[in-house]
Amino acid sequence: MRQSGRTRVAVDAARASASTLERRGIDVKGELFRAVLLFCVVIGVVMLATLLIYVTIAGWPRLDVNLFTQMPSTRDPQTSGFLPAIVGTIYVMFGVLITTVPIGVSAAIYLEEYADASKWYNRFIETNIQNLAAVPSIVFGILGLAFIVRGPWGLGFVAFAGSLTLMMMVLPTVIIASREAIRGVPSTLRQASLGLGATRWQTVSRQVLPVAFPGVLTGTILAMSRAIGETAPLLLVGATTFVRFLPEGLFEGAYSVMTVQIFQWAMRPQEEFRTLAAAGSIVLVALLLLMNSVAIWLRNKYSREY
Known part of the structure; x- marks a missing residue:
C-alpha cells in the first residue's frame, strides 16, 4: 500500500511538472519527439562515418593508377x-x-x-x-x-x-x-x-x-x-x-x-x-x-x- 501511494505521488508530480511546462509555452511531447529524431540522426551519421573511415583506411593503399x-x-x-x-x-x-x-x-x-x-x-x-x-x-x-x-x-x-x-x-x-x-x-x-x-x-x-x-x-x-x-x-x-x-x-x-x-x-x-x-x-x-x-x-x- 505504501509503495503504491508513493507511485501515485510520483505520477502526480510528473503530470504537474508537465502541465507547468505547457503553461510556460513548452511543448513537452514535441520536444521529446524532436530529441528522439535527433538521436536517430546522430546514430545514422555516426554509423555512416565509421563505415567510410574504415573503408578509406582499408582501401587507401590501392588507390593508384x-x-x-x-x-x-x-x-x-x-x-x-x-x-x-x-x-x-x-x-x-x-x-x-x-x-x-x-x-x-x-x-x-x-x-x-x-x-x-x-x-x-x-x-x-x-x-x-x-x-x-x-x-x-x-x-x-x-x-x-x-x-x-x-x-x-x-x-x-x-x-x-x-x-x-x-x-x-x-x-x-x-x-x-x-x-x-x-x-x-x-x-x-x-x-x-x-x-x-x-x-x-x-x-x-x-x-x-x-x-x-x-x-x-x-x-x-x-x-x-x-x-x-x-x-x-x-x-x-x-x-x-x-x-x-x-x-x-x-x-x-x-x-x-x-x-x-x-x-x-x-x-x-x-x-x-x-x-x-x-x-x-x-x-x-x-x-x-x-x-x-x-x-x-x-x-x-x-x-x-x-
Missing part, C-alpha cells in the same frame, strides 16, 4: 584493376539514362496534366507506381531474367538487359519525383498560358517543364545513384564476376559492373583482394557523392521563385 587502367587478375592483386567493370558500369548507366528519363518524365506528364483521376485505369496506374517503389531489387532481377534475358524479348546476357532491369527498378522513383516537380508549378502559370491562346501541349512543354526541370533532374540523378549501387539484380541478368576484356557494347558480349567486381573481390580469402574491394568501394562512394552534389547544384542553379 592501376585501379583504373588494369584488367582484373586472380593471381596478382597488386596490379589488378577495375577497368572492364568501370567501362561496363558506364554502358549500363547510359542505357538506364536513355530509357528511364523519356518514359519516366512522359508518364509523370500524363498523370499530372492529362490523366482523369476519376478513371479506374489511371487510379490503377498510380497505385502500382506507388507499390513498385517499395519492391526489393532482387524481384526486379528475377523479372529481368524471366522476361528480358530469356523471355519474349530474349536479349540474352548483355549490358542492355541490365539497363532495362535497373530501369524497371528506378522508374517509379523518377515518375514520383517528376510528378512532384510538375505539381509544384503554380497553377496560375498554366492559366495564364492557356488564357493567351496556347494549347495544352505548348503550355506543358514551354511553361511547365522548364519550371519543373530542377526537380525532374534531381529525381533522375538520385535514381541513377540508386541504380549504380545495385548488385543483386545484375547478378541475375548476366553481370559476370570476372571479365578480362572490355565490353563490346550495349547489345553484345559479356560485361561486368563495379558493384559485382567489388562483391567478387570481397568474397576472396586473401587480404590483398579485400583491400582491392575497399579501394573500389571508395571510388564508388566518391562517384555517388559527386552525382548527389551535382543534383543539389543543378537544383539550386535552375530553381525559380514564384
